[in-house]
Amino acid sequence: MDLLELKGIGVEYDSNGKKLLSLRDVSFSIQSNQFVSIIGPSGCGKSTIIKILLGLLKPSAGTVTLGGKLFDASNLKFSVVFQNPALFPWLDVLKNVEIALEAITDDERYIRETAEKFIKIVGIDGFEEAYPRELSGGMKQRVSIARALATGPDLLLLDEPFAALDVFSAQALREELLDLWESPDLPPDTVLMVTHNVDEAVQMSDKIIVLSPRPGRVLGEIKVELPRPRNTRSEEFYSVVDTVVKLMSSD
Ligand SMILES: Nc1ncnc2c1ncn2[C@@H]1O[C@H](COP(=O)(O)OP(=O)(O)OP(=O)(O)O)[C@@H](O)[C@H]1O
Ligand SMILES: [Mg+2]
Numbered sequence: 001m002d003l004l005e006l007k008g009i010g011v012e013y014d015s016n017g018k019k020l021l022s023l024r025d026v027s028f029s030i031q032s033n034q035f036v037s038i039i040g041p042s043g044c045g046k047s048t049i050i051k052i053l054l055g056l057l058k059p060s061a062g063t064v065t066l067g068g069k070l071f072d073a074s075n076l077k078f079s080v081v082f083q084n085p086a087l088f089p090w091l092d093v094l095k096n097v098e099i100a101l102e103a104i105t106d107d108e109r110y111i112r113e114t115a116e117k118f119i120k121i122v123g124i125d126g127f128e129e130a131y132p133r134e135l136s137g138g139m140k141q142r143v144s145i146a147r148a149l150a151t152g153p154d155l156l157l158l159d160e161p162f163a164a165l166d167v168f169s170a171q172a173l174r175e176e177l178l179d180l181w182e183s184p185d186l187p188p189d190t191v192l193m194v195t196h197n198v199d200e201a202v203q204m205s206d207k208i209i210v211l212s213p214r215p216g217r218v219l220g221e222i223k224v225e226l227p228r229p230r231n232t233r234s235e236e237f238y239s240v241v242d243t244v245v246k247l248m249s250s251d
Helices: 046-053 093-102 108-121 137-150 167-182 198-204 235-248
Strands: 002-015 018-031 035-039 061-066 078-081 155-159 190-195 207-211 218-223
Touching: 002 046, 018 035, 018 046, 018 061, 018 190, 018 218, 035 046, 035 198, 046 155, 046 190, 078 137, 093 108, 093 137, 108 137, 137 167, 167 198, 190 198, 198 235, 207 235, 218 235
Parallel strands: 035 190, 035 207, 078 155, 155 190
Antiparallel strands: 002 018, 002 061, 207 218
16 A cells, blocks of 8 residues: 655745745655655755655645545654764764654663664664764764664655765665665665665665656656665666666656
8 A cells, every 4th residue: 555645746945035946746656665766866856855754844736645644744653864964963872863762752771772772783883882973974874774763663764865975885884774674573664765876776676756857757657676685787787777867868
């Protein structure tokens, strides 16, 4: 069943008194347990879609439904990871993860155990007492992912989470996130990722939504049915990459 459905979404920003159309007639759906990516050039409105799902922005046109009912961000358990990890510099790693859990429970033992569990899952155990300034970019992003997953979200929103990392850290983190997504007993189950990296989208997604340059509209959807884990050097992989690239330049 569709978890989320966006129908005819339009967004108009007010930019210094001038109307700026950011999204036009955007429709797509996300099913439970799916990994969906949105790809498109800079400024096409990808982060704008994330803002709508976070409940930070009301679209000027169209509807979003959650399980068939009108979407309300307060009815969905979601977490978000941005390109630049938004950690609290004055808190250590453990506290940075615990703070997300403190928002949902006051069971101190549960908070401590869950934070420790996810810190271990993302491979930064041993750094619980380190401060963000003492961590590399990749490690900081691991903390962000631990924090996002610790609360057990139904939907994980990712806004270019690997874009600021070197190629090796990015690849390692992609594979680890996919392992988590594929583990039935661990979050996340459903993921919506925004990216402008075609290889990344093809490696990770069940479905890729391709947006046009601003104002973003859906140029097409591509289902990726390659077996997992995906061989990013196979001919079949390149063939899907090619299909996405062609669709991106079809505008
Ligand atoms: N708060 C705002 N006020 C006015 N215009 C905005 C605002 N936020 C975004 N925009 C405009 O809307 C368009 C889409 O922005 P958005 O951030 O969604 O793009 P994006 O696809 O995420 O780009 P990038 O890949 O560079 O992150 C851009 O042209 C941007 O200038
Ligand atoms: Mg963006």
